[in-house]
Amino acid sequence: MSEAIAYYPGCSGLGTSKEYDTSTRAVCAALGLSLVDIPDWSCCGSTPAHTKDHTLSAALSARNLQLVANMGMTAAATPCPSCLTNLRTANHRIEAAPFKAKVDKLLDEPYGGDVNAISVLQALVENVGLDTIKAAVRTPLKGLKVACYYGCIMNRPPELMAFDDCENPMAMDNILAALGAEVVPFPLKVECCGASYGIPRPDVTAKLSGKLLEAAVGVGADMVAVACPLCQMNLDLRQSQVNRAMGTNYRIPVPYFTQLMGVAMNIADTEIGFGKLNVDPRPVLSRALSGAD
């Protein structure tokens, strides 16, 4: 099968979550989903833009979506849930004509309004499908216990995101099960990690992320698979902050789910990029996988 979708990596995909970007590209290529780069794409405005000005935020997203339209495409996939929220919110808001007029005023070219934005996770489940993923597995992740963590905005608000169950999403669980991993039921899969509070109030983030790590360890997970750059950063990079604040001694890897797909599909290490993570998953992985043999 060969299918193409426009690809919006988001700013973090070029920086802090480079490994999410490279593993996503490699996995999609191997699965026959062609990710087409958007020429001259710009930042979605992230949290600062929509906190300051809804029109500006929508305009930034609309600009990128119109670029997709100019490519002759009708859908874009992004790995980042935060970008996705902005793109989808823009689409929703400009349904109101007066708002759209204000947005168009800020743009060189008015946005037609007919480009759908979805997550890479959704594209893998819906455009590729679990059967194709299963068939592409070369090294089953047998013996690896994974807790899937979606973060709070991947599926919410449900009316806007319109994907999966907002209280108990299963898309990532199903993908990892298809890879052969043992998916442990993780009750906090949509709880907040503290998000951008990591900067102004690291104590809050430490507490919330600490709870997540505690729960993951509690259900016996070897690692926590994630789909959001910010969640990944809070759970992985700030793990020592959590340990300091909570008096714990966690050392649990927090890879992107696309990285684990890469392992199962025998993608090159350079594309998987485990070396970019704070807690290296490789020792746990090799222990789990060899234990299964």
Place this chain on the structure above:
Amino acid sequence: MRIGVFVCHCGSNIEGTVDTGIVAKTALDFPEVVFATDTMYACSEPGQDGIIQAIKDKNLTGVVVASCTPRMHEPTFRRAVERAGLNRFMFEMANIREHVSWIGKDREANTNKSVDLVRIAVEKLRRDAPLIPSKFSVNKRVMIIGGGVAGIQAALDCADGGLEVVLVERDSSIGGKMAKLDKTFPTVDCSSCILGPKMVDVAQHPNITLHAYSEVDAISGYVGNFQVQVKKKATYVDWELCTGCGACMEKCPSKKNPDVFNEKIGPCTSINIPFPQAIPKKAYIDATTCRQFVKGKCGVCAKVCPTGAIRYDMTDEIVTEDVGAIVAATGYDLFDISKIAEYGGGRYPDVITGLQYERLLSASGPTGGHIKRPSDGKEPKNIVFIQCVGSRDKSLDRPYCSGFCCMYTAKQTILTKDHIPDSQSYVFYMDIRAPGKMYDEFTRRAMEEYGARYIRGRVAMVYPKGDKLMVRGADTLAGTQVEIEADLVVLAAGAEAAKGAPQLAEKLRISYDKYGFFMESHPKLKPVETNTAGVYLAGSCQGPKDIPQSVGQGSAAAAKVLALFSKDMLESDPQISRVDIKRCVGCGKCIMTCPFKAIKEVEFRGQKKAEVIETVCQGCGICTSTCPQGAIQLSHFTDNQILAEVNALCQS
């Protein structure tokens, strides 16, 4: 005709936004109107006397009252004009309250509209003719549908009043929801101890015929003469022979089926008597789990039954019951807690409904009255109760209050403390609704004497942590987030209309609201009547109710039936169709379309003609708009009358 028009102020209800004086004055210009006045309260005694006096003084031959809806006071005013010596059908109403004064404040437009409505009433009245009701006999048997506490009460009261009663129950035993309860609020009385004797009375009453494990299949007829087809579902046990000894249940090899009576928290056998006090105490086989049916071989129960009552070849049977009145008492069902995913109902075994908890408390329940949580059988110490799960929640399309949950939760916290003295109950609530005799005192006792901790706020999430359940919510009084480590979470699942309620309503030809609850005739003044004569309501089928309210309605419905049956003959509504034999061409279209088989074909001088059976005709007028000749006309809603109303509106 000499018409009098009376325009009611209804205090300020109408006069506030309609100039009734102008309406009355303008009405004097209408044809044949000889008298018009405004009046303070037309329905009051002086108001009615004023109408009667005017009829006599002015020699009126027809009356129009412009006031509230005819669905409210048409019978009142018809009786008034009758007292003045007129035929009571020489009367029309203009609805200038519900349809005018209460829906807008523009006095000029309202006054103008009221004039129009009086105008059409006058035009209709000018074409009215006196009508004489005919009489028909009443079958003095009553059917009660539903054998919960409301239906039981209605059945016993009717039977004690000397009526023959047919009680139809969907399950294999009567008792309904009350039979599942351990104790009742606010007295903490034993539920089965007070209900049990009533159930036995039903079984032993010579006037009561009980069809258990049966459903209403079809209903035809009308007040005084209904025919109801009752489907007796196959029990695969000959109840004439079954003694209820229970030998079959002991030996049945299929023991792991979800026990519906125990709200599926315990197992039961495929052949089963749901509980020890069941009435009738007879066994039935669940064919979906029984090995004889599923695998085609077993036959254990047939071998052990001492009376040889097992009948694997039994089929559903339809019996027809002729009755004169029907009481619907079909109760309620519970909101499906798995619809609120964040509470984990259906996902976590230790998140249960209040009714399931009731079974855990009950000595006849699956745990023998010891509180053991479903997952591991451990005795819980910290128990969290969450109120309004599927009640007062617009996002779930359940905006209504289920009424009794606040009270049974208070009761359950008290019982919990009695069962497990070192336990702690927490109750997350929105408001405490305890408006009944001794009710508020009871909830105070739960808090003050039994130490239940009430937390005002909603729960955001329930999630497992080890073998505990973490309950996270808001305490809106303290303005903080709270998290409680619970061993068991009990959800006060809201009440919903019983499954199949809308379908039954359609068979009964009564209305139901968007949630499936049956509509009463008037929310304040006719709470147990419906808009279909001879059909009454009792209990939670009309809306959530607690036990005393349900019992009260059961008795009220019985009183209505006894009053209806106090006459040997009923008067039929004479507003029925009549055939103009000269115009009728005998095509038979009216016979085909009549939903009540109220029109028959007759021979008249060698020609086919239609004839209306007066007491059967219900006055819908479908025949009138079907007849190609305009030969069959519904009295008081004739083509000429409706067109006169149209003309009055169009040509004014």
Place this chain on the structure above:
Amino acid sequence: MPVLTGKELRIVGFLCNWCSYGGADTAGVGRFNQPTDLRIIRVPCSGRIDPLFIAKTLIGGADGVLVSGCHPRDCHYAEGNFYARRRLEVLKRFLPILGIDPGRFDYTWVSASEGQRWQKVVTVFTEQIHALGPAPRFDAVAPELLAKIAGAIGQGGNRVAA
């Protein structure tokens, strides 16, 4: 006194007694504000409504006609609204042939409990009629001819059957 010139249009409603008339009552009891244009004619059942009543009302000078009955399957007379639905649907398609904008006629189902729904139905339909404006009058037609047409429609003759 006609409808208020310039403010109201002439809208006639035919409502069944058991559901929609009750729904309109419920709306009144609940004080659900509505436009004042509509005048309601009460009939026992929507099945009592001859489509020609509606044609005659529209030809006679009404700007809009609204019919409302019980929800299908919930008829007080078991099946009257099924007859109504068939007849009214045919009428709606036939109106353009009479030269009448079909937007001037609508039928709907409102139960006795649905006061709020009734408020919405009336408001939306009234707005719809106001958007269409006053119906063209048959002033240009010779009065005798108009009387003849109206007479033929109103007084039986060859009437449609269900």
